[in-house]
Amino acid sequence: DVKVTQSSRYLVKRTGEKVFLECVQDMDHENMFWYRQDPGLGLRLIYFSYDVKMKEKGDIPEGYSVSREKKERFSLILESASTNQTSMYLCASSSGTGIVYSYEQYFGPGTRLTVT
Amino acid sequence: AQKVTQAQTEISVVEKEDVTLDCVYETRDTTYYLFWYKQPPSGELVFLIRRNSFDEQNEISGRYSWNFQKSTSSFNFTITASQVVDSAVYFCALSEAPTSYGQNFVFGPGTRLSVLP
Numbered sequence: 001d002v003k004v005t006q007s008s009r010y011l012v013k014r015t016g017e018k019v020f021l022e023c024v025q026d027m028d029h030e031n032m033f034w035y036r037q038d039p040g041l042g043l044r045l046i047y048f049s050y051d052v053k054m055k056e057k058g059d060i061p062e063g064y065s066v067s068r069e070k071k072e073r074f075s076l077i078l079e080s081a082s083t084n085q086t087s088m089y090l091c092a093s094s095s096g097t098g099i100v101y102s103y104e105q106y107f108g109p110g111t112r113l114t115v116t
Numbered sequence: 117a118q119k120v121t122q123a124q125t126e127i128s129v130v131e132k133e134d135v136t137l138d139c140v141y142e143t144r145d146t147t148y149y150l151f152w153y154k155q156p157p158s159g160e161l162v163f164l165i166r167r168n169s170f171d172e173q174n175e176i177s178g179r180y181s182w183n184f185q186k187s188t189s190s191f192n193f194t195i196t197a198s199q200v201v202d203s204a205v206y207f208c209a210l211s212e213a214p215t216s217y218g219q220n221f222v223f224g225p226g227t228r229l230s231v232l233p
Binding site for chain 2: 041043088106
């Protein structure tokens, strides 16, 4: 079975702090994704990566950055956390190269981040 | 632009009832993929099914079935003889060929299904 793990289930940070959310997958997937999920807005893509050291912006990249130094690990970074970044953050991975869009994504359990 | 609509925000049924979750999508591509995911109260999205645009055959998996109709741009999901464990938020998603190298994967807003004992 595909296993996607996230470093924390719950996280509370203060405004202005730098926040790191870690995601690890164990299925040798090429593609990894970060989403945020908010009530009424569904899932929105923040960033994704289709290869080590490669990244692409999603729909809402502002205020976030990412890092992918190893194939299995994809980190989301909030450079200076703000209260409007309080949300559920979901990491996902999928296999396939080239036709990235055709493959289903497998999700981690999510990190509920609260910024006070 | 691609879009996924799930008009039913919340549905409540009594156990053993059948229930259909609607999904309507918009895309200009001829090649695209449709997905359904389940998000139980634990929070982790679980992949249920993938369908490509060239395959309109309906699919059945146990109590789950999916009806894909290109003529109406719909990809509906039916649970037969619902059970309490089916209570979750269900998401429909669409993925189409990107215009540049990258992912174009859009989720609908989700339908919260409550199955009452």
